[in-house]
Amino acid sequence: MPTTTNPPPTLRILSLDAGVQSTFLLKVATTGTWARMWNMSIDAAIFADTGWEPPEVYEHLDRIEQMWARPAGIPIYRVSSGHIRNDILEGRSHGSIPLFVRNPDGSDGHLRRGCTDRYKLQGIRRKVRQLLGYPGTRRIPAGVRAEMLIGFSEDEITRVRPSMVRYMTSRFPLIEHGYDRDDCEWDLRTFYPHPVPRSACVGCPFHTNAHWRVMKTHHPDQWADAVAFDAAIRNGAPGPARAGQPLRGTAYLHRSRLPLDQAPIEHVTRREARAARLRAQWTASVAPGRTPLSYATADPATTHTDHTSDAPAEHTCSPWGCRSDSEPADEART
Ligand code: SF4
Numbered sequence: 622m623p624t625t626t627n628p629p630p631t632l633r634i635l636s637l638d639a640g641v642q643s644t645f646l647l648k649v650a651t652t653g654t655w656a657r658m659w660n661m662s663i664d665a666a667i668f669a670d671t672g673w674e675p676p677e678v679y680e681h682l683d684r685i686e687q688m689w690a691r692p693a694g695i696p697i698y699r700v701s702s703g704h705i706r707n708d709i710l711e712g713r714s715h716g717s718i719p720l721f722v723r724n725p726d727g728s729d730g731h732l733r734r735g736c737t738d739r740y741k742l743q744g745i746r747r748k749v750r751q752l753l754g755y756p757g758t759r760r761i762p763a764g765v766r767a768e769m770l771i772g773f774s775e776d777e778i779t780r781v782r783p784s785m786v787r788y789m790t791s792r793f794p795l796i797e798h799g800y801d802r803d804d805c806e807w808d809l810r811t812f813y814p815h816p817v818p819r820s821a822c823v824g825c826p827f828h829t830n831a832h833w834r835v836m837k838t839h840h841p842d843q844w845a846d847a848v849a850f851d852a853a854i855r856n857g858a859p860g861p862a863r864a865g866q867p868l869r870g871t872a873y874l875h876r877s878r879l880p881l882d883q884a885p886i887e888h889v890t891r892r893e894a895r896a897a898r899l900r901a902q903w904t905a906s907v908a909p910g911r912t913p914l915s916y917a918t919a920d921p922a923t924t925h926t927d928h929t930s931d932a933p934a935e936h937t938c939s940p941w942g943c944r945s946d947s948e949p950a951d952e953a954r955t
Pocket of ligand 1: 734826
């Protein structure tokens with residue numbers, strides 16, 4: 622993994638996805654002593670915007686920019702490669718979101734994820750090239766590079782992947798310092814008395830049942846948007862069909878391969894139940910009486926346990942590594 626520290630990088634940039642971990646890293650990077658102790662003095666932060674984040678993510682981003690980045694003189698660049706929802710529905714892009722598929726023979730399929738590369742990584746690379754002084758496709762000399770600080774925590778070590786380009790090297794400060802997500806959340810509470818929303822597209826197929834339940838209960842406008850999108854892509858996105866690559870079978874946002882408004886989102890998977898139990902134990906031991914910082918973990922009462930649909934744990938969407946250790950492998954397109 623290219624984590625070169627010698628010679629020093631030309632620029633040091635925080636990849637800010639605005640979830641708990643990268644929010645915590647922004648606080649570290651904009652706090653003088655802390656930034657020096659962690660060797661995390663940064664030149665900029667980059668937020669890659671798919672255009673379909675929930676409004677609370679944009680509010681959170683504005684707030685931390687106002688509170689921490691601006692006073693420290695650190696620019697936060699918002700980069701965009703389009704609007705993932707509109708591009709898919711209007712046929713401008715294949716989108717490549719990881720939809721669940723019911724194949725014509727009744728078997729299960731799952732589209733490969735290409736959306737983070739298209740809507741996040743490409744914009745980040747463009748911006749990094751520009752900041753390094755080599756925009757477009759200009760050749761970047763050896764030795765000119767940006768060190769990207771990525772907020773994977775110790776509990777996410779399986780998501781770590783090497784950088785795919787020579788002019789960007791990856792560094793994982795939370796793993797260097799043995800911080801897991803709960804450590805970040807705990808320290809962050811001292812500085813940030815607001816919920817940190819989970820950064821992900823409103824209609825991401827990787828949402829857990831818990832996330833869908835919170836959305837349905839607390840953000841009905843987002844839920845309606847996701848339900849409408851789910852119905853609209855039942856026969857696949859318009860773009861591939863126009864390009865002569867229609868979907869074989871039917872597509873869904875929920876892993877049950879049922880329409881979202883009929884999907885069994887009230888069911889609690891084994892993994893969710895275990896995560897909730899561990900979180901409750903952790904909370905009781907270190908912070909009795911506290912409420913979760915992250916809105917998506919503030920799940921309302923759960924009543925069922927579904928042992929047959931064990932969805933993968935949900936992370937903030939990152940362009941730098943798989944969302945889970947069960948990334949889809951099978952394609953359902955012709
Ligand atoms: S949140 Fe989901 S749909 Fe959006 S870019 Fe990430 S993986 Fe794709």
